[in-house]
Amino acid sequence: MKKQCMRFWIGAALLHLITASAVAAGDARYTTDIKAVFERQCSMCHGAGSPEYGDFKKDKEKFVKLFKGPKMDSYAHLIFFTGWPDTGALMRRLDDGKGAKDGKAGNMYSHLGADDAERQKNLKLFKDWVGNWTLKRFPDLTKEELAGISVQY
Numbered sequence: 001m002k003k004q005c006m007r008f009w010i011g012a013a014l015l016h017l018i019t020a021s022a023v024a025a026g027d028a029r030y031t032t033d034i035k036a037v038f039e040r041q042c043s044m045c046h047g048a049g050s051p052e053y054g055d056f057k058k059d060k061e062k063f064v065k066l067f068k069g070p071k072m073d074s075y076a077h078l079i080f081f082t083g084w085p086d087t088g089a090l091m092r093r094l095d096d097g098k099g100a101k102d103g104k105a106g107n108m109y110s111h112l113g114a115d116d117a118e119r120q121k122n123l124k125l126f127k128d129w130v131g132n133w134t135l136k137r138f139p140d141l142t143k144e145e146l147a148g149i150s151v152q153y
Contacts, residue, residue, distance in 0.1 A: 028129035029152045030075045038124050046072040083149045087138035
């Protein structure tokens with residue numbers, strides 16, 4: 001009986017640790033985690049001096065020559081490229097390619113840090129913040145996949 005009781009408590013403790021770490025992994029927030037990484041790694045090209053998405057699309061070539069991408073300097077701007085309407089755009093660009101069909105990293109992955117360790121650390125933060133890290137576009141997502149995108153403020 002003592003062995004069964006001990007196994008139960010060890011199992012319960014392990015389950016608690018696994019569950020707690022899984023919850024902690026998804027606790028990234030824009031205000032406490034993502035904003036700081038964005039300001040360090042992305043704001044030079046996607047900050048306050050960048051064009052709104054519509055303006056960028058109208059004259060993309062001009063803005064690319066100026067090293068400016070669409071503005072993403074606020075929570076509202078950033079979730080535009082995460083959840084809707086440009087679902088998955090952020091993920092496709094920041095992804096390291098390990099889960100992509102062609103194995104290629106997104107075009108902005110290299111900007112996530114000075115070396116691969118820093119890039120992986122920052123990518124993990126973004127993945128934890130997004131929740132359902134998907135490279136799919138809005139029409140290809142199920143309701144469940146879309147609901148899995150958490151992007152907490």
